[in-house]
Amino acid sequence: MADINDTHRVGLAQVLGGAVAFKAGNINDTYRGVIRTDTGDRPAIIKDLAPRELANEVLAAGLGLSAGLPIPPAYLAFASTDRLSTKYGPELEGGRLVFASVDVGQPQVAMLCRERGNVAVLGRLAAWAEAGRLYGFDALVANIDRHAGNLLFSGDQEVWMIDDGHCFTGPEWGHSDLMPPDIRVTNRLTEWLTPVLADRQRQLAAHRAAELAGDVGLDFAALATANYLAELLDDGDFMAVVTFLQGRQPHTAGLAAEALGMLA
Structure with a gap:
């Protein structure tokens, strides 16, 4: 397994305004939008998850990325209330944490x-x-x-x-x-x-x-x-x-x- 580095772990990001909800067989509240990362703005799939499920997504993504598996770059993102209304993730001042992964543009x-x-x-x-x-x-x-x-x-x-x-x-x-x-x-x-x-x-x-x-x-x-x-x-x-x-x-x-x- 690769060493833990910025390429092989979950990053941090901010959700930008304009995310749009969509359904494609998904149960969770899911959005297509743009996130701001330390390497620039990226199109992303954004999921509003309860804390335990959010932790599952983050740890699994980190583990998979470290193993070199084909997992889209993943982020623990902050969604401020003025940019995206969320209701399940851990609450921070002015918003909540959500899970985001880069939109790779491929079908299920x-x-x-x-x-x-x-x-x-x-x-x-x-x-x-x-x-x-x-x-x-x-x-x-x-x-x-x-x-x-x-x-x-x-x-x-x-x-x-x-x-x-x-x-x-x-x-x-x-x-x-x-x-x-x-x-x-x-x-x-x-x-x-x-x-x-x-x-x-x-x-x-x-x-x-x-x-x-x-x-x-x-x-x-x-x-x-x-x-x-x-x-x-x-x-x-x-x-x-x-x-x-x-x-x-x-x-x-x-x-x-x-x-x-x-x-x-």
Whole structure:
């Protein structure tokens, strides 16, 4: 895994005026707008999330970016009340914190499937070289909601992983939900991606998932701190999720293999 640096962690940003709400299968209040970052203004998808789900998004993005996964650049952003009316995120003087990720301009896999048919789209996605690392990542972070709307796909080779608010067993996890660390959770990839993978693709994906599990040798407490989790969670919750990741890492390859149907 890469060292923690500004390229491989969640940044800070401000939401500019003019964001517009939209619906594309999303449950949360979501907007298209522009954020101001330390490298300039960027088009972004902005999500107004309750604190626990916001923390999930931030930590998952930081972990994925550090692992070199295709996750759009992500930001913990401040939305002042005069620029965007929000109601769920942690409240600061004059506004609230929201999650923002750069708008990469690609459609959801689910949308492509509706337009072009499952066979054509999922057949191409099955050939994606990073599919195994996706399985490994979702196993590590206990993502319970990787449906076909939570991947963006150009229809060729460009794939982006989005919407990780339902990691760590869900958006409202408590300490008991994170025990034991190897707890089995629903992996929705088994519903729609695993069935279209050929045997050789599953074998390769299991190998790549194991590689990812071996790559994440970073200090999870340091990673969480670098991605502002200490500001978003209290001490007890911070240590609970760090301990969960530390304990789950050795089981990641096996959990991913199960989702790939390799241990049935």
